[in-house]
Amino acid sequence: MTVPVPIQLPEGRVIITRKARFSSAHYLALDEWDDQQNFNAFWKASGKPGHGHNYAVEVGVEGTVDPATGMVMNLTDLKAMLLEEAIEPFDFKHLNDDPAFAYKLPAIENICTVLWQCLKPRIATPTMALRWIAVSETDSIWGSILGTNDDNETDCMTDTHHFFTKTTQFCAGHRLHNPAFSDDDNASIFGKCNNPNGHGHNYQLDVTVTGPQDDRTGLIVDLGKLETAVESVVAKVDHLNLNTDVDFLTGVIPTAENIARGLWGQLAPLIPAPASLHRIRLVETYNNAVEYYGPQHGQANDVMGVQPVAMAPR
Ligand SMILES: [Zn+2]
Ligand SMILES: [Zn+2]
Structure with a gap:
């Protein structure tokens, strides 16, 4: 997974990344559609009770380097956040059972959105911000969200762009x-x-x-x-x-x-x-x-x- 844009960083800012992995089951089907409509839209991914993936998540945090520690943020803290927000809720679970996906399809784009909404407020400080997040479902497909470094957004999905690779x-x-x-x-x-x-x-x-x-x-x-x-x-x-x-x-x-x-x-x-x-x-x-x-x-x-x-x- 690579950031799918050439990111222009303000002087002195750097981006650090951290990965996490979880394994989950899911299927893609809308309740209001019948089986044929869901198959037409989501192909084999619509089959119930579902199938599974080894998901990989990568987050990019942009910030200034703290002169006292030499770090943008403590990776132990970031690891703990990913454990709390990405791994514990989803690892070895069925994503369709999770309240976060009660109305949202547990597709890559929406998994990115759910993780972005959980992590963005936790990482936002005067010196750092969540800048991008990527989620891969297999070795060959992954989605990502790129946000701005504006920490003053009231809605954390404002000014974000979705990509699918x-x-x-x-x-x-x-x-x-x-x-x-x-x-x-x-x-x-x-x-x-x-x-x-x-x-x-x-x-x-x-x-x-x-x-x-x-x-x-x-x-x-x-x-x-x-x-x-x-x-x-x-x-x-x-x-x-x-x-x-x-x-x-x-x-x-x-x-x-x-x-x-x-x-x-x-x-x-x-x-x-x-x-x-x-x-x-x-x-x-x-x-x-x-x-x-x-x-x-x-x-x-x-x-x-x-x-x-x-x-x-x-
Ligand atoms: Zn050649
Ligand atoms: Zn799938």
Whole structure:
């Protein structure tokens, strides 16, 4: 789980994080809907009496460093708060039985909200504030809330933004090479990545969407539709050669940066409304990753998709 925005911190402020884990059962079904309606909306997650997850929670606390302790807050205190608010109420329990979810579906977005509402007032002091919280249900799906550092809010959900991330993998081959450069220049610029016969990676793709919460379900995106969209785009690159087999990368140097931008162009129109694509994070190897927030955050010519490389020899 990573913070899905580049956070701008006031000078001197830092963010500390702490994790906690709990295991719970749940199902997603609205009382006012019949079984078929619930299945259509929540798929297998609607089945009663439910199923279980090993949840992981991560909180980010922003604050100034106390010169006497060298800490933003004592991690023992934060650990105790997480134990009280996240672990003891939910660990080895059925979330649908908890009063916090009497009307709210125990979905990731609402679990984030419930934990945010419990923890935000407890952490708010003149020197620190809860800044973000993330909850993962499996290794491949997690939600998060990012708030402001304004401690004077009367409603602690004001100025918060929800994000939902689906992680997947694909395998692909590529060669980094610009035909406009000499062989020596290509070897010098791209190094081993210029190997004439290419090489490959197991890419990890994190697709983060944002949007308003549905008034009744609290969800910001239909997970089934999001997964279908991501799978349809991954099928265009998985087990293929990115230099030769992918139409939207034709004439493009398939660096992680360009692959991420190309995937954005494919995925953005497929995200089920009212959610929208917020970030693509592409992990190419254990050592390198790229994050892209869409053309509005880039240069004027950084349109959906990517620009072809200059093909004329120099
Ligand atoms: Zn579930
Ligand atoms: Zn490579």
